[in-house]
Amino acid sequence: MARAIHWERNEDPVGIWEHRGKVVLAGAGHSKNTDRRWDGVSMDRTLGAYVVEAARAAMDDAGISPEDVDGIVTSAGGQPAHMSLGSQWGPLRPFFDAPYDSEDGLTYVTAEWIQKQMNLPNVQYMNSHGETVWNLIGLAAQVVGDGRCEVCLVPYPNGNIEGRYHQNPSLEARGGAQWSNPWGWGLSGQGFVFDQYARKYGTNHERMAPFVVQEHANGLLWPYSYYAQHEPGPFTTEDYLNGRWIARDLSIFDCDRPVQAGACYIVTTAERAKDMKQQPVYILDHTESAFTPRSLVQTLDDTESWTDIQAKRSYAGSGLRPEDIDVFAPYDGFAVFTQYFLEAFGWRGVKRGEAHDFCADDITLKGPNPINSGGGNMGTGRMRTVFITDPMEQLQGRAGDRQVDIKAEVAVTIGVLPSNAAALAFSTSPD
Amino acid sequence: MAILLSFDIDGTLELGDPPGGVTIDMVRKAIDLGFIVGSCSDRPLSSQRRMWASLDIEPDFVASKHQLGLVRAQFDDADAYYHMGDRDTDESAAKENDFGFWWHTEAELEPWLELVNSD
Numbered sequence: 231m232a233r234a235i236h237w238e239r240n241e242d243p244v245g246i247w248e249h250r251g252k253v254v255l256a257g258a259g260h261s262k263n264t265d266r267r268w269d270g271v272s273m274d275r276t277l278g279a280y281v282v283e284a285a286r287a288a289m290d291d292a293g294i295s296p297e298d299v300d301g302i303v304t305s306a307g308g309q310p311a312h313m314s315l316g317s318q319w320g321p322l323r324p325f326f327d328a329p330y331d332s333e334d335g336l337t338y339v340t341a342e343w344i345q346k347q348m349n350l351p352n353v354q355y356m357n358s359h360g361e362t363v364w365n366l367i368g369l370a371a372q373v374v375g376d377g378r379c380e381v382c383l384v385p386y387p388n389g390n391i392e393g394r395y396h397q398n399p400s401l402e403a404r405g406g407a408q409w410s411n412p413w414g415w416g417l418s419g420q421g422f423v424f425d426q427y428a429r430k431y432g433t434n435h436e437r438m439a440p441f442v443v444q445e446h447a448n449g450l451l452w453p454y455s456y457y458a459q460h461e462p463g464p465f466t467t468e469d470y471l472n473g474r475w476i477a478r479d480l481s482i483f484d485c486d487r488p489v490q491a492g493a494c495y496i497v498t499t500a501e502r503a504k505d506m507k508q509q510p511v512y513i514l515d516h517t518e519s520a521f522t523p524r525s526l527v528q529t530l531d532d533t534e535s536w537t538d539i540q541a542k543r544s545y546a547g548s549g550l551r552p553e554d555i556d557v558f559a560p561y562d563g564f565a566v567f568t569q570y571f572l573e574a575f576g577w578r579g580v581k582r583g584e585a586h587d588f589c590a591d592d593i594t595l596k597g598p599n600p601i602n603s604g605g606g607n608m609g610t611g612r613m614r615t616v617f618i619t620d621p622m623e624q625l626q627g628r629a630g631d632r633q634v635d636i637k638a639e640v641a642v643t644i645g646v647l648p649s650n651a652a653a654l655a656f657s658t659s660p661d
Numbered sequence: 662m663a664i665l666l667s668f669d670i671d672g673t674l675e676l677g678d679p680p681g682g683v684t685i686d687m688v689r690k691a692i693d694l695g696f697i698v699g700s701c702s703d704r705p706l707s708s709q710r711r712m713w714a715s716l717d718i719e720p721d722f723v724a725s726k727h728q729l730g731l732v733r734a735q736f737d738d739a740d741a742y743y744h745m746g747d748r749d750t751d752e753s754a755a756k757e758n759d760f761g762f763w764w765h766t767e768a769e770l771e772p773w774l775e776l777v778n779s780d
Contacts, residue, residue: 266678266679267679393678393679460678461708463707463708463711464707465705465707466705466706466707468706468707469705469706469707469708472705472706472724472725472728473705473725474703474725474726474727474750475727482703483705
């Protein structure tokens with residue numbers, strides 16, 4: 231059962247969002263660099279510095295000044311409960327002696343830190359509990375729609391201090407984890423669900439290749455992609471098929487690469503956006519969901535049930551139908567997630583078990599089904615922000631070489647996990 | 662005596678991410694001395710090939726980290742096999758495939774030169 235959490239629209243029937251089309255994305259900005267890690271020295275390349283850089287870029291993009299900003303909604307660590315996207319462990323802590331031994335600005339970035347660093351004089355609302363970027367945008371949209379602020383700075387930090395993937399140094403496991411973690415059950419759970427999927431629908435891991443390869447190709451066209459900046463060569467089917475298993479059936483190339491970068495969005499009212507620089511992207515809806523497995527570990531049945539609920543809730547909240555969606559951006563932090571979202575939303579008529587056939591067809595940017603035109607995390611690194619920026623730019627017609635040839639008037643994006651996600655619906659029109 | 666040297670890249674070679682202490686000059690020297698040299702890394706194979714091409718080096722092999730066994734099979738007439746890297750996954754791969762193993766910090770000292778000198 232979904233857990234009800236404060237502002238979230240997570241109880242059915244959600245109904246059409248009361249602020250549908252009245253709140254918009256008006257600007258986006260990214261730190262110029264996307265790094266693998268912080269070098270521990272350069273104060274202009276900390277997570278905080280990158281967030282400030284991104285915030286300034288977003289304000290420039292929207293054509294607003296620091297005086298215009300009256301709200302900051304952020305996700306301090308990029309994850310729920312101030313958790314950081316990157317490693318939380320390490321021998322280097324604290325980085326500085328007291329009183330400068332705060333992690334704020336290094337492993338996480340609060341709204342208060344941003345307001346102070348950027349000297350934003352008119353901020354009256356601050357919130358650092360945005361969780362993942364989809365929830366973050368949903369929270370900001372709700373805050374603006376409810377009138378708590380009008381011009382909201384929405385930064386999303388992506389920290390990765392040590393350049394490592396999730397490390398779990400814990401020597402204990404509590405609750406249900408006591409039955410699974412001692413046996414090495416962690417990321418392997420995603421491989422398990424995929425294996426169930428492959429058995430049920432008669433497919434296999436190799437058939438993921440067209441999707442992952444295309445995502446890498448798309449990501450190379452996004453200037454903030456880690457790969458565009460650091461590994462600009464093409465990723466091939468041979469590369470994918472030779473990836474090391476992390477846990478059968480989950481290879482290293484199904485796992486996103488953690489990076490260090492900052493992004494920021496400007497969320498405001500449709501009315502106020504009329505005076506801003508960019509064509510507004512109207513937010514039609516946000517819906518959230520969180521589930522727990524029916525048994526000790528997540529199964530395919532759980533996954534399909536959860537994503538079905540998410541899709542149904544999103545359609546109910548936005549009033550859209552599958553055939554209304556032009557640009558579709560389902561999360562791929564583990565590449566094996568995407569198929570569950572795709573099949574649940576039924577984009578392009580894809581039904582359960584058909585995702586691999588769909589991706590084996592034409593999913594190129596210039597074809598009829600350019601899923602994840604921004605490249606997703608597989609093609610850009612674990613920033614997640616391409617799932618907001620790319621749909622936004624596609625709808626504004628300013629995606630450059632990534633611009634899809636199909637009509638781009640309505641977009642839907644969802645992430646982060648099948649078990650815990652938010653869905654957002656965007657449009658070029660408020661109606 | 663044919664000795665195979667398998668280099669991990671990130672954290673081991675100087676142009677890795679993060680940079681390691683094994684320099685490209687050390688690698689070139691090993692090639693000049695007749696070692697069988699290549700890379701075995703979690704980087705995509707195409708990325709490994711691009712790295713070597715950018716250095717104007719033609720490696721004897723490139724492989725993913727879990728494919729050391731394939732490398733051994735490809736060069737089954739070698740007299741000794743060594744892998745070097747900075748992660749426990751490197752050490753495990755080496756042990757599983759009966760390779761000698763040097764940690765990246767050990768590799769910086771070019772221990773393979775002693776193998777030549779003792780030949």
